[in-house]
Amino acid sequence: MQDPTTMTNPALNQWIDEVRALCEPDQVHVCDGSEAEYQRLCKTLVTAGTFIRLDEAKRPNSFLCRSDPGDVARLEHRTFVCTSNREDAGPTNNWADPASMRVELSRLFKGSMRGRTMYVIPFSMGQPGSDLSMIGVQITDSAYVAVSMKLMAHIGLPVLRALGTGEFVRCLHSVGAPLAPGDRDVPWPCNAEHKYIVSFQDDGSIASFGSGYGGNALLGKKCLALRTASLKGRQEGWLAEHMLIMGVEAPTGKTTYVAAAFPSACGKTNFAMLLPPEGFAGWKVKTIGDDIAWIRPDAVGTLRAINPETGFFGVAPGTNEKTNPNMMAAIARDTIFTNCALTPDGDVWWEGLTDVPPPALVDWRGLDWTPQAGRPAAHPNARFTVSRDRCPSMDPSAADPTGVQISAFIFGGRLSHTFPLVFEARDWREGVYWAATLGSEATAAAENQAATRRDPFAMLPFCGYNMADYFTHWLSMDDRLVNVPAIFRVNWFRRDEGGAFLWPGFRHNVRVLKWIVQRTENTGDGEAASVGLVPGYDDIDWNGLDYDRQTFDALMKLDPAELERELQSHDALLQSFGQRLPPELFAIRRALLDGLDGALPQN
Numbered sequence: 001m002q003d004p005t006t007m008t009n010p011a012l013n014q015w016i017d018e019v020r021a022l023c024e025p026d027q028v029h030v031c032d033g034s035e036a037e038y039q040r041l042c043k044t045l046v047t048a049g050t051f052i053r054l055d056e057a058k059r060p061n062s063f064l065c066r067s068d069p070g071d072v073a074r075l076e077h078r079t080f081v082c083t084s085n086r087e088d089a090g091p092t093n094n095w096a097d098p099a100s101m102r103v104e105l106s107r108l109f110k111g112s113m114r115g116r117t118m119y120v121i122p123f124s125m126g127q128p129g130s131d132l133s134m135i136g137v138q139i140t141d142s143a144y145v146a147v148s149m150k151l152m153a154h155i156g157l158p159v160l161r162a163l164g165t166g167e168f169v170r171c172l173h174s175v176g177a178p179l180a181p182g183d184r185d186v187p188w189p190c191n192a193e194h195k196y197i198v199s200f201q202d203d204g205s206i207a208s209f210g211s212g213y214g215g216n217a218l219l220g221k222k223c224l225a226l227r228t229a230s231l232k233g234r235q236e237g238w239l240a241e242h243m244l245i246m247g248v249e250a251p252t253g254k255t256t257y258v259a260a261a262f263p264s265a266c267g268k269t270n271f272a273m274l275l276p277p278e279g280f281a282g283w284k285v286k287t288i289g290d291d292i293a294w295i296r297p298d299a300v301g302t303l304r305a306i307n308p309e310t311g312f313f314g315v316a317p318g319t320n321e322k323t324n325p326n327m328m329a330a331i332a333r334d335t336i337f338t339n340c341a342l343t344p345d346g347d348v349w350w351e352g353l354t355d356v357p358p359p360a361l362v363d364w365r366g367l368d369w370t371p372q373a374g375r376p377a378a379h380p381n382a383r384f385t386v387s388r389d390r391c392p393s394m395d396p397s398a399a400d401p402t403g404v405q406i407s408a409f410i411f412g413g414r415l416s417h418t419f420p421l422v423f424e425a426r427d428w429r430e431g432v433y434w435a436a437t438l439g440s441e442a443t444a445a446a447e448n449q450a451a452t453r454r455d456p457f458a459m460l461p462f463c464g465y466n467m468a469d470y471f472t473h474w475l476s477m478d479d480r481l482v483n484v485p486a487i488f489r490v491n492w493f494r495r496d497e498g499g500a501f502l503w504p505g506f507r508h509n510v511r512v513l514k515w516i517v518q519r520t521e522n523t524g525d526g527e528a529a530s531v532g533l534v535p536g537y538d539d540i541d542w543n544g545l546d547y548d549r550q551t552f553d554a555l556m557k558l559d560p561a562e563l564e565r566e567l568q569s570h571d572a573l574l575q576s577f578g579q580r581l582p583p584e585l586f587a588i589r590r591a592l593l594d595g596l597d598g599a600l601p602q603n
Ligand code: GTP
Pocket: 262, 263, 264, 265, 266, 267, 268, 269, 270, 271, 290, 291, 313, 314, 315, 318, 492, 493, 501, 504, 505, 506, 507, 509
């Protein structure tokens, strides 16, 4: 299968030979990235029972895939950052010694592809050939990974051409399920016993064993574009972030670009594709990306961002015509659905797709399901994989290799209390503080005291080095930039005493976006508050929404005692970094606490 005219990179050819000798596949297939190859591989997956072709009229050129019930999401406890010095991985990462990890993985990869095809997938995160891009080669024994990579990144011949004899990131992946002669394969091979997702930060290589799902297996995504790239970014003076990028077009025709970080499953995809409600005629959101942003200072001290991915790997449950009409249009065809339910007429379904569930389904595990079953029909982390070309809200600038200029950063978690709808940090450094201490509630608990998981910059599972150094890196941007973006915190998830959301969210979030855009242009007003600048009721555009002052006051309430408790609770996070933490973050916390003093009840 290897075409010698395209395989001109000696280091790549040598690596392929080494991996072939180690993993002992039956055959090797170098992916050319063509549409014909995609169709052939999908057919192979249908024959293997991994893919079910959906009804051609209802969901053209689309497939349903059911994973093993033990392989349904990212595995943070099996994710390792290997650095020679443990301190360089930091307290938020699982560390392992690179040499011992290499020994352990060589043992597991030995013969791991027996009975299978080894796919070689050259891929580029960012436009092939652009200075801002990174080229990787993923070797995998999963055809599901190969077809998914076709949707999520540039792959194949154009990438090999751009690579030439240059350097590439080695990404080795095996589902860890070798077949002996005569063995029957299962629809979703994986390894029940051993799973590893490893970033070797000493030589920049990546290895993943035992899982075929999402970020564990599509190694261009979280592994390369975040863990590997974040370290490279720190060394070279740029940022690799778990952020969406969107353009906000005003009725004047001017587009302002913002990047936003929310933890996993907290609404990046919905926000990136927001369709404004009636009453907001002339305002438009244009999508650049929904998960990853690479952001660099340019020659004049402005930040420019690209989305290194070409597709979406989005959460299915909760997606519908109301919450995300643009995504619904995108996934109307040419989509791979994983762990969704199957309807009797050959289409997919998930919780929240329709108000009333269909009377009978086959659930994500392949079992008959009715609304009385007492269990979800789709897995809560069921996802769809689709190319960005299908999404109607895409901005043509998404393909611009030089990226877009970022005017503001937005950070937000799922917080039922304490945090208002929106505030603007007083300056870059306080903004970095609010991002570093970002938290999100594990469950959408109605109680006021719901436990908060700290997720600094929404990067907890993805920062490829010591997070204290990452904070220092972010602080340092203040001096490197001429145009320093404003930083905002948002919270769509505040609840009232009864546990109901105080804010309608989704398309109405454009009201907050409008205020943010106005702030970046110095045309929007606000009021000074303990945490920064907040909009007053009259600073928000209420066109087309009946939202009274009283509810707004509850939504925006800054309770000094609650805020003090919040700031005090940051101590454990900050202390965990020891000497490595930039001391300035303690100073900022002190200043914010002092700012509350006058307002705190005396006792
Ligand atoms: P990853 O792909 O895991 O990184 O996550 P993501 O940030 O793209 O998450 P996604 O957009 O899939 O998150 C969807 C979840 O956020 C669903 O539970 C939605 O109901 C919820 N959500 C999104 N926007 C809003 C909003 O404005 N208000 C409320 N209440 N919920 C929202």
